[in-house]
Amino acid sequence: MDILLNVLKDKKIKEEITISGSKSESNRLLILQNLFPEITIENLSDSDDSIHMQHALSTKKEIVDIGHAGTAMRFLTSYFAVKEGRETVLTGSERMQNRPIEILVNALKDLGADISYEDKVGYPPIRIKGRKLIADNVQINGNVSSQYISSLLLIASKLENGLTIELVGEITSIPYINMTLSLLHQLNIEANFEGNIIKVLPKKEIEKQTVVVESDWSSASYFYSIVASAEIGSEIKLSAYKKESLQGDSCLAEIYQHFGVSTTFGENFINLKKEKASNKEVLEIDLRDAPDIAQTIAVTCFSEGISCNLTGLHTLKIKETDRLEALKEELTNLGASISVTNKSLRLEESVEINENISIKTYNDHRMAMAFAPLALRVPINILNAEVVTKSFQKFWDDMQQIGIKIDKL
Known part of the structure; x- marks a missing residue:
């Protein structure tokens, strides 16, 4: 039109x-809600991106297409990597298939994730075989998209030993990292960000609560x-x-x-x-x-x-x-x-x-x-x-x- x-x-x-x-808050909380079902969300974004995210989290199909939703692509890559026993092909629009994902995939592989590329190396679609991740520390450049870092933070408390992320070099988009950490704090998940180190402690379950976006x-x-x-x-x-x-x-x-x-x-x-x-x-x-x-x-x-x-x-x-x-x-x-x-x-x-x-x-x-x-x-x-x-x-x-x-x- x-x-x-x-x-x-x-x-x-x-x-x-x-x-x-907020689409940014909503999509973070949707991932956290699926990791911690005790969460209820109010004033959820009605954006296409959040609708794609909800559909991706609810479908049982192997192929998950998130269209143009970049946030969903980044956050779901980590989410499906820790879904033990599930195999997922995560794809999107033509433009999405030309947006890089390699930095996040490499970080997840360093933690033990099983992820491979279906076509072009470094870009979606990607095949993810969910498994238990044992490693508890990883390095990632601080000047990359903050969504890569937030993606790791959202699953961090569900890892057996939690997660320590070392940000290398200049750190950009700090408010978006802090947004993710603040949401973790609201859920009483212990996390701290000092210098270039972010540490998140493991958490098996949380108390029932409602979060207003x-x-x-x-x-x-x-x-x-x-x-x-x-x-x-x-x-x-x-x-x-x-x-x-x-x-x-x-x-x-x-x-x-x-x-x-x-x-x-x-x-x-x-x-x-x-x-x-x-x-x-x-x-x-x-x-x-x-x-x-x-x-x-x-x-x-x-x-x-x-x-x-x-x-x-x-x-x-x-x-x-x-x-x-x-x-x-x-x-x-x-x-x-x-x-x-x-x-x-x-x-x-x-x-x-x-x-x-x-x-x-x-x-x-x-x-x-x-x-x-x-x-x-x-x-x-x-x-x-x-x-x-x-x-x-x-x-x-x-x-x-x-x-x-x-x-x-």
């Missing part, structure tokens, strides 16, 4: 939106972008959020002050308000701990005519698409002057925005959602718009509620 977005007239926005539970902060980023481009005085209230968040993307509250957007925390909600004009100084920010919001920030800067230099983006090369090259192409078509490297993006101050440009989404949900707020500036087309369901089922409904007009092309 291709769509045309535009705003019929300038208006001051005042809306309330409820956002589904906080709403997704990366999903909130698109509303921050909308408020940044809206009239002064515009407000959007988002539920359900908390000030002491486990999610690294909660840094949005601080970053969007640059665009004149304030964040007020209430009881399980945040209120975003456009209070003043955007700061036109160059925005220089290292996003190594929150790379998923890079696309939104880049588009906001373009919309507001602000130069930016975003660094720490090396993991964006292996997402649903090469997000840096995708951003470069689409923003250039809109009239931007932009350059990218393997780990950074530089955008020059824009003068005008080309209208009625069709944005390719590359099967990447964040491309569709990051560019949608530009409709407050110019009419814009979004191709393959249904891709948003990967993480945000009712995104286009919420856009219409805010006042963005949507027509099918």
Whole structure:
């Protein structure tokens, strides 16, 4: 489905939106729930990724296809590796079969896992023969996707001797590692992270408990972008959020002050308000701990005519698409002057925005959602718009509620 977005007239926005539970938290908890059935989960994400995860965890079939769900691929690789007596072929979409998994597979093999490649070495599909893992320590580079590390942490307490992970070199995406550890702590699983060593003690069972998933902060980023481009005085209230968040993307509250957007925390909600004009100084920010919001920030800067230099983006090369090259192409078509490297993006101050440009989404949900707020500036087309369901089922409904007009092309 291709769509045309535009705003019929300038208006001051005042809306309330409820956002589904965090995909990152939900997918971690779904793995933990299957290892510890004593857990009940509330406010679970309704994203395609979490639906794929639930199906994969419930099916008895040998072949498990998780589509585009990268988190599911990483977390399930470790999960099936410890399912004694079960043999699983874990596969996904064409893009998923070109996203690397070798670093995680090698770490699991070091622990004694039986995993082999069905086709291309280092990439899905992979055949996993579940078995008891005896080894209790492993090394892995600290600058790889945090999902590899979290994948190991999620099964660590179920290993007979627990697990010690030594992170080698620079450590990136620490908030996502800390999110996993915080969820373990909520379940009274002993784990500590000191220096470059993470240690998780074994745990056979836990007490019955209910865990409430906080709403997704990366999903909130698109509303921050909308408020940044809206009239002064515009407000959007988002539920359900908390000030002491486990999610690294909660840094949005601080970053969007640059665009004149304030964040007020209430009881399980945040209120975003456009209070003043955007700061036109160059925005220089290292996003190594929150790379998923890079696309939104880049588009906001373009919309507001602000130069930016975003660094720490090396993991964006292996997402649903090469997000840096995708951003470069689409923003250039809109009239931007932009350059990218393997780990950074530089955008020059824009003068005008080309209208009625069709944005390719590359099967990447964040491309569709990051560019949608530009409709407050110019009419814009979004191709393959249904891709948003990967993480945000009712995104286009919420856009219409805010006042963005949507027509099918």
